[in-house]
Amino acid sequence: MKRHVSGLLVLSFGALGWLAVVGIDAAPQGGAAAPTAAAAKPTPRAADGHPDLTGMWYRRIAGPVTQRVGKSIVIVNNAPPVEGAGNRYNPGTPKYKPQFLARVKELKDDQINVDPAFHCGPPGIPRIGPPQRIVQTAREIVILYDDLNGNFFRLIPIDGRKHRTGIEPSAHGDSVGRWEGDTLVLDVRNILEDTWLGDNGLFHTANLKVTERLTRQGDTLKWEAIVEDPEVLEEPWKVTPRVLTLMNNAEIEEAAFCEDRGIADRATGDYHGNVR
Amino acid sequence: MHVRLRIAALMIFAAGMAAAPALAHHSVPGTFNVEKTVTVKGTISKIDWINPHIYIYVDVKDRAGAVTTWKIETLPTNHMRRAGVTKEEIMQEAKAGEVTVHMYPAHLNKTAGFLLRLTFPEGHFMHLYGEESEITR
Numbered sequence: 186m187k188r189h190v191s192g193l194l195v196l197s198f199g200a201l202g203w204l205a206v207v208g209i210d211a212a213p214q215g216g217a218a219a220p221t222a223a224a225a226k227p228t229p230r231a232a233d234g235h236p237d238l239t240g241m242w243y244r245r246i247a248g249p250v251t252q253r254v255g256k257s258i259v260i261v262n263n264a265p266p267v268e269g270a271g272n273r274y275n276p277g278t279p280k281y282k283p284q285f286l287a288r289v290k291e292l293k294d295d296q297i298n299v300d301p302a303f304h305c306g307p308p309g310i311p312r313i314g315p316p317q318r319i320v321q322t323a324r325e326i327v328i329l330y331d332d333l334n335g336n337f338f339r340l341i342p343i344d345g346r347k348h349r350t351g352i353e354p355s356a357h358g359d360s361v362g363r364w365e366g367d368t369l370v371l372d373v374r375n376i377l378e379d380t381w382l383g384d385n386g387l388f389h390t391a392n393l394k395v396t397e398r399l400t401r402q403g404d405t406l407k408w409e410a411i412v413e414d415p416e417v418l419e420e421p422w423k424v425t426p427r428v429l430t431l432m433n434n435a436e437i438e439e440a441a442f443c444e445d446r447g448i449a450d451r452a453t454g455d456y457h458g459n460v461r
Numbered sequence: 462m463h464v465r466l467r468i469a470a471l472m473i474f475a476a477g478m479a480a481a482p483a484l485a486h487h488s489v490p491g492t493f494n495v496e497k498t499v500t501v502k503g504t505i506s507k508i509d510w511i512n513p514h515i516y517i518y519v520d521v522k523d524r525a526g527a528v529t530t531w532k533i534e535t536l537p538t539n540h541m542r543r544a545g546v547t548k549e550e551i552m553q554e555a556k557a558g559e560v561t562v563h564m565y566p567a568h569l570n571k572t573a574g575f576l577l578r579l580t581f582p583e584g585h586f587m588h589l590y591g592e593e594s595e596i597t598r
Binding site for chain 2: 251260305
């Protein structure tokens with residue numbers, strides 16, 4: 186039988202092969218407001234004159250669009266993309282030095298066992314994706330995430346404070362922010378070596394440095410990330426940028442408990458992993 | 462030098478190409494047979510409302526009365542929340558008797574599947590994945 190994989194399937198789970206990775210984590214926003222119209226709105230500014238990035242910008246996976254028909258719940262096929270949903274976004278791939286390609290392949294082939302994010306581990310930077318919810322004050326910004334693996338947060342000084350010293354590495358590292366004109370530049374260091382840069386064995390070293398750039402224009406937020414790890418990468422990796430549209434009718438939510446079913450389910454062969 | 466560079470470029474290209482099949486490990490088609498729909502009837506004994514995927518356990522009785530528990534995987538919790546589906550609602554609806562489950566069967570586990578539609582004893586249902594044609598095929 187000829188099968189048609191609906192856009193909705195891709196929307197809801199992605200991971201139908203390479204196309205779908207592309208599917209799982211987001212893309213040009215199909216938000217309620219078209220990005221161009223949203224970008225044309227005035228950019229809100231904080232008391233210090235800098236753009237105010239506060240808002241709900243992104244939702245990692247939106248799921249299928251459903252509606253109630255009587256007492257039933259049915260999928261709405263061919264529904265327009267959910268506000269803030271990420272579809273058909275491909276972050277791109279870092280270029281490893283040739284001597285590390287074998288290691289990437291080895292990790293990729295055994296991803297189901299060795300990828301920490303498949304076992305409820307924190308995704309790390311930049312894998313966690315663009316900011317989901319931002320709270321900005323004069324001294325710092327707070328970025329909140331509702332991820333499949335749980336809620337994560339980053340507390341980032343923007344008042345000139347330097348990186349903290351003498352702290353342990355963490356999955357989402359230690360960030361400091363500074364303004365370059367209307368762009369907030371985040372410098373992220375001290376990222377735990379255990380995390381990956383993305384699917385498919387994209388390992389990094391403890392010397393990973395990520396620079397994120399956040400630019401608000403009207404009700405849009407551009408997210409850029411540059412990944413530097415010269416020990417293993419041939420060149421800095423520029424993650425495919427994203428332009429997010431402010432989500433007016435959404436709020437960050439508490440994530441459900443993530444339970445690592447990998448060990449039990451691998452034994453029976455129905456481990457579906459943690460689609461990212 | 463030129464040859465070396467070309468080899469490196471080929472390796473990088475090969476690594477990129479090899480990335481595609483790996484995804485099947487954790488995709489729905491990688492774990493479940495999306496070409497088939499299996500239907501079972503039974504009672505819901507438990508629901509694990511967890512990430513990364515929710516599991517619904519359905520006790521299915523055969524003619525001799527022996528019970529087999531099917532493990533039905535479905536959407537992540539945040540998908541359910543946005544679809545307006547709660548664990549309490551499913552449990553409440555399922556109290557009335559046997560539910561009917563349409564699912565993609567797992568490739569390996571003979572009593573596991575990925576939920577397409579859950580039909581309650583009174584006839585209304587939750588269709589959460591796939592298309593109508595996959596229910597009726």
